[in-house]
Amino acid sequence: MSWFSLETPHNSDFQSKMKAALKFWLELGVAGIQIEGVEQLNDSQLLGEWKNLTSQYSSDGNARVLIAWTGQQDSRQIFSLLNETSADLLVSPYLLGLELEPTGQKVENTIRAYIQAAGEKWPSWSVGGPRTRHMASLVKERLLGLYHMLLFTLPGTPFTNYGDEIGLQELPGQSGVSRMQWNNSANFGFSSKFSPQGGDSSGSNITVEAQSGNSSSLLSLFRHLSELRGKERSLLHGEFMMLPRLVPDVCVYLRSWDQNKRFLVVLNFAGTQSTVTISHSLLPPEATVELSTDPQRQEGQLALKDLTLESSEGLLLHFPYVA
Structure with a gap:
């Protein structure tokens, strides 16, 4: 059954299973839950109910957030959709419109349009994601650090996919399924019970271990930007x-x-x-x-x-x- 079908709002079985799933993860202590494809959800009241459930697990200094994801790339449609939902944040592939070779003018116009469309709403920014591949598979290698600096210094919330901090890419012919590379072992630092995902890991510098001790690595830049973002009020x-x-x-x-x-x-x-x-x-x-x-x-x-x-x-x- 398609979860977000026309029958969804009237399907009590779906609603009870969805709430049970949300409770399961919230009780495990996750900081947030992301719901994809919200533009296909025909009853915005459902998101309101899920948001109320998420809020019940929030406490002082330990907030739980409900994040909605949409495939929309038009800024006005994105924030129109955010107005219709009760989600804390709405993530989209909006910045993919910058293409592989963005110009300063293109970046400026893209940012201006998004912030203007946001109005008083809190924006969010991302390059890549579970549905759109890792950042390193979407932009030129020379621009990876530049995009991270852009995401962490714009007003709103930056979103990155696991592995973006080291420049992880998808394997040829695959999308969004690359395993995180912690080190150069056969299983990239995972249990030996996991079968190797393929490819030659030996000598790769696209691992957390290889980049952790390198002050000029992408990971080092990412960590510094993340730290600044968390403590500097002007950036927050x-x-x-x-x-x-x-x-x-x-x-x-x-x-x-x-x-x-x-x-x-x-x-x-x-x-x-x-x-x-x-x-x-x-x-x-x-x-x-x-x-x-x-x-x-x-x-x-x-x-x-x-x-x-x-x-x-x-x-x-x-x-x-x-x-």
């Missing part, structure tokens, strides 16, 4: 301002909150060096390097006039609030 719930784009492939925006440290995000989507002058009344002449996707980038102060970014470099700068 700060205001978002897109700054003028003076170079075609460079996207620049500002995150700020009250009197907290400000963050300036500069993303170069070009496969070559780009030089840009960033000027605004809210900005100082110099800012401090917080993080870069380029391992060769030195720490310290950078002048915002004639700022040179390396090929596909994402640069996260910070400067203090000044009254």
Whole structure:
């Protein structure tokens, strides 16, 4: 039986089984539950009932969330659907519209349209997922760090698929079923009772073990971004301002909150060096390097006039609030 069929709202057996499944996982302590294909659900009241059930398991400092997933890519349709549901978050493949070779202008327009459509709603961002493959199978390798910086610094909630933090890809001819690669053993760190999934694991640097001790790895970048996102108020719930784009492939925006440290995000989507002058009344002449996707980038102060970014470099700068 198709779970989200026309008969679903009237199928008491489905509803009781669904609630039993939700209770089972909630009692095990999961932090959230994701429901896919909600655009096919003909009774939005069902999501309301599931949301109420999820909320019953929330406690102070230990919230449980109900996440809805839709295949829609149009920003207005996405938030129209969110208005119709009771989900805490609605995840979509919206950013897949950026394609393999995004330009700064394309990224800027895509972000602006989504934030405008969101209005007062809380947005979420993702590149890839269970239905759309891992990020590394969808974008060029040189852009992986750039996309992670984008996801973790935009307003709203970033979503990543397991393995995106190390650049995991699907095996040829498969989608969304690659096993997480913890190390280079035959079973990638899983029990020997699991049969090998195929492919040569020896010497691969696409493992957690190989990247954990490497400060220039994708995993190291991911962990740093995740840590910043969790502790910096400007990145958590700060205001978002897109700054003028003076170079075609460079996207620049500002995150700020009250009197907290400000963050300036500069993303170069070009496969070559780009030089840009960033000027605004809210900005100082110099800012401090917080993080870069380029391992060769030195720490310290950078002048915002004639700022040179390396090929596909994402640069996260910070400067203090000044009254």
